[in-house]
Amino acid sequence: MNERDIIECLNSQNVAGKPGLLYGIGDDCAVIEKDTDRSWLVSMDTLIETVHFDLRWHPAEKLGRKAVAVNVSDIAAMGGTPLFIFLSLGLPKAFDPSWVHGFSEGIAGACREYGCLLVGGDTVHSPEGVMITVTVIGDVPVGEVIYRNGALPGDIIWVSGELGLAAAGLEICKSDIVYDTASMRAIVEAHLNPQPRVRLGRMLAKSGLVHAMMDLSDGLATDLSHLCKQSGVGAVIGSEKLPTSPDLFDTASLLRQNPFDLMLKGGEDYELVFVTATDAAPKIKALSEKAGVSVTKIGTIVEKQGVSLILPDSASKKQKEVNISFAGFDHFPSK
Amino acid sequence: MNERDIIECLNSQNVAGKPGLLYGIGDDCAVIEKDTDRSWLVSMDTLIETVHFDLRWHPAEKLGRKAVAVNVSDIAAMGGTPLFIFLSLGLPKAFDPSWVHGFSEGIAGACREYGCLLVGGDTVHSPEGVMITVTVIGDVPVGEVIYRNGALPGDIIWVSGELGLAAAGLEICKSDIVYDTASMRAIVEAHLNPQPRVRLGRMLAKSGLVHAMMDLSDGLATDLSHLCKQSGVGAVIGSEKLPTSPDLFDTASLLRQNPFDLMLKGGEDYELVFVTATDAAPKIKALSEKAGVSVTKIGTIVEKQGVSLILPDSASKKQKEVNISFAGFDHFPSK
Numbered sequence: 001m002n003e004r005d006i007i008e009c010l011n012s013q014n015v016a017g018k019p020g021l022l023y024g025i026g027d028d029c030a031v032i033e034k035d036t037d038r039s040w041l042v043s044m045d046t047l048i049e050t051v052h053f054d055l056r057w058h059p060a061e062k063l064g065r066k067a068v069a070v071n072v073s074d075i076a077a078m079g080g081t082p083l084f085i086f087l088s089l090g091l092p093k094a095f096d097p098s099w100v101h102g103f104s105e106g107i108a109g110a111c112r113e114y115g116c117l118l119v120g121g122d123t124v125h126s127p128e129g130v131m132i133t134v135t136v137i138g139d140v141p142v143g144e145v146i147y148r149n150g151a152l153p154g155d156i157i158w159v160s161g162e163l164g165l166a167a168a169g170l171e172i173c174k175s176d177i178v179y180d181t182a183s184m185r186a187i188v189e190a191h192l193n194p195q196p197r198v199r200l201g202r203m204l205a206k207s208g209l210v211h212a213m214m215d216l217s218d219g220l221a222t223d224l225s226h227l228c229k230q231s232g233v234g235a236v237i238g239s240e241k242l243p244t245s246p247d248l249f250d251t252a253s254l255l256r257q258n259p260f261d262l263m264l265k266g267g268e269d270y271e272l273v274f275v276t277a278t279d280a281a282p283k284i285k286a287l288s289e290k291a292g293v294s295v296t297k298i299g300t301i302v303e304k305q306g307v308s309l310i311l312p313d314s315a316s317k318k319q320k321e322v323n324i325s326f327a328g329f330d331h332f333p334s335k
Numbered sequence: 336m337n338e339r340d341i342i343e344c345l346n347s348q349n350v351a352g353k354p355g356l357l358y359g360i361g362d363d364c365a366v367i368e369k370d371t372d373r374s375w376l377v378s379m380d381t382l383i384e385t386v387h388f389d390l391r392w393h394p395a396e397k398l399g400r401k402a403v404a405v406n407v408s409d410i411a412a413m414g415g416t417p418l419f420i421f422l423s424l425g426l427p428k429a430f431d432p433s434w435v436h437g438f439s440e441g442i443a444g445a446c447r448e449y450g451c452l453l454v455g456g457d458t459v460h461s462p463e464g465v466m467i468t469v470t471v472i473g474d475v476p477v478g479e480v481i482y483r484n485g486a487l488p489g490d491i492i493w494v495s496g497e498l499g500l501a502a503a504g505l506e507i508c509k510s511d512i513v514y515d516t517a518s519m520r521a522i523v524e525a526h527l528n529p530q531p532r533v534r535l536g537r538m539l540a541k542s543g544l545v546h547a548m549m550d551l552s553d554g555l556a557t558d559l560s561h562l563c564k565q566s567g568v569g570a571v572i573g574s575e576k577l578p579t580s581p582d583l584f585d586t587a588s589l590l591r592q593n594p595f596d597l598m599l600k601g602g603e604d605y606e607l608v609f610v611t612a613t614d615a616a617p618k619i620k621a622l623s624e625k626a627g628v629s630v631t632k633i634g635t636i637v638e639k640q641g642v643s644l645i646l647p648d649s650a651s652k653k654q655k656e657v658n659i660s661f662a663g664f665d666h667f668p669s670k
Contacts, residue, residue: 108348
């Protein structure tokens with residue numbers, strides 16, 4: 001029974017719908033009718049010590065920020081504005097009050113930055129390590145919600161920012177490498193303190209140009225596969241088009257990791273992947289400049305199901321196409 | 336640093352408020368503006384294996400029901416109707432799929448019973464045991480939200496149902512007692528499968544007669560102390576007026592427990608405690624009959640802060656008054 005089976009089992013006994021529910025399980029957020037002008041977006045994410053974070057290298061304040069950020073990113077992914085946060089915090093019997101102070105500062109700092117407010121939750125004893133569950137409520141004008149299921153063949157696929165840095169940062173933390181350069185500290189920071197694209201997501205939704213969008217939490221290969229599956233289409237992306245920092249290649253080399261694994265399978269980038277018609281490109285570029293966040297064309301939506309990666313083949317000097325649907329941990333090509 | 340300190344620390348950095356927020360931290364739910372007619376109520380509760388439940392005696396289906404029930408009870412406590420549920424489920428690596436099926440049936444069954452729907456959440460690996468966090472969203476007509484802070488000196492204090500059964504049920508489960516009688520099974524059921532008072536809560540809120548209300552999750556002594564503190568008043572309750580099942584006394588005797596400890600400090604009753612003017616009594620009684628849930632007058636709101644219990648004193652043949660504010664685990668009188 002994998003994660004998908006568990007979700008299907010939980011969902012299987014659900015009745016068909018409910019007045020006021022615009023969209024339930026299956027996108028970044030549930031969408032609920034608010035009034036004639038606006039809809040609510042609601043999402044919930046859990047971070048568990050040893051599974052999602054390691055307190056040996058994750059400072060309390062940055063963990064507080066990240067707990068808010070990963071939830072706010074789901075609101076950004078549907079084009080909304082975060083408003084209210086609920087926090088359930090599980091702490092072991094022996095906890096350090098100064099840790100709670102730092103964590104609270106992180107929660108409050110991220111809330112201020114993204115314009116939301118902590119308004120409720122729960123505190124409990126945890127038998128083993130810290131557990132953090134956040135529920136976020138955001139809103140969005142009716143008609144501006146961007147779902148995952150609207151991609152059309154011929155659409156351009158875009159991603160914001162740079163890929164693979166968070167995954168490389170985690171690998172640095174797990175290694176014995178001393179990260180004393182500015183570039184390596186920036187890569188570690190991408191893991192410790194991700195920046196959800198709230199402003200860009202809102203501007204994209206408002207533009208009316210985006211057919212489908214989601215945030216990158218599980219890695220581009222898996223997340224783009226979800227978007228394609230829900231849209232009933234496929235995608236072809238180019239390995240040479242994937243945006244990242246030049247420092248990623250040096251770091252990957254130091255870590256003896258494949259940089260494309262980090263970019264495609266790494267996860268936790270909290271960037272946006274979205275699709276538009278080809279003629280929207282100039283407006284998207286202008287909007288990206290206004291938001292102060294780079295966006296890059298990485299490929300095209302196609303009719304044929306699945307997500308393919310185009311790689312240069314040094315042996316044949318031609319290109320080769322590899323299926324990377326749903327991360328393809330077993331099938332993923334080594335460099 | 337106790338639970339209250341943690342909450343204060345988390346809340347201390349919060350800005351004062353936010354448009355759309357009617358009430359934040361400090362009541363059973365946060366209250367958020369929906370439209371001109373209705374408000375949202377939102378609450379979040381976590382249940383953790385070994386802290387809140389024990390799978391040796393808690394069947395999966397009843398645990399699923401209870402995870403919904405304890406959240407829905409917070410909506411009932413403010414007079415609302417539950418609508419949507421979000422579930423974060425943490426499972427250890429080795430879990431039994433049939434357990435997930437049973438748990439899902441419990442979630443779905445309780446949702447059907449209380450008229451709400453599971454619409455989102457998260458599934459994660461847990462390093463140690465099952466972890467369940469539920470967020471519930473309900474709604475209530477504007478002007479019918481019942482807060483904790485409206486109690487007035489002279490008001491009657493009421494509780495619904497019977498007290499102490501859930502605590503006695505837990506003690507039976509923890510003991511070696513074989514519970515083979517109908518009455519003991521009913522007491523154990525009160526622990527495994529509590530029944531939040533959604534219909535009664537809604538009818539009380541609609542009546543306009545209730546000055547303050549909350550649900551009983553931490554035990555009457557603590558919960559009534561919260562209600563009094565937030566209302567700036569005190570309470571005097573009579574030990575002989577506390578409603579319970581005659582079976583509680585037999586069970587308490589078998590368990591070598593003080594039945595008043597179970598009724599006042601036990602917790603998890605998920606009954607409602609509420610206060611009204613004295614002249615509202617006949618209407619409250621009629622409404623209770625219509626809802627099919629008993630309600631009992633247990634005391635009076637007074638100006639003097641603190642919660643006092645009136646006990647018969649067999650030695651002096653007079654009554655004695657004991658302060659039981661906030662459970663008073665250290666100060667609580669033995670029988």
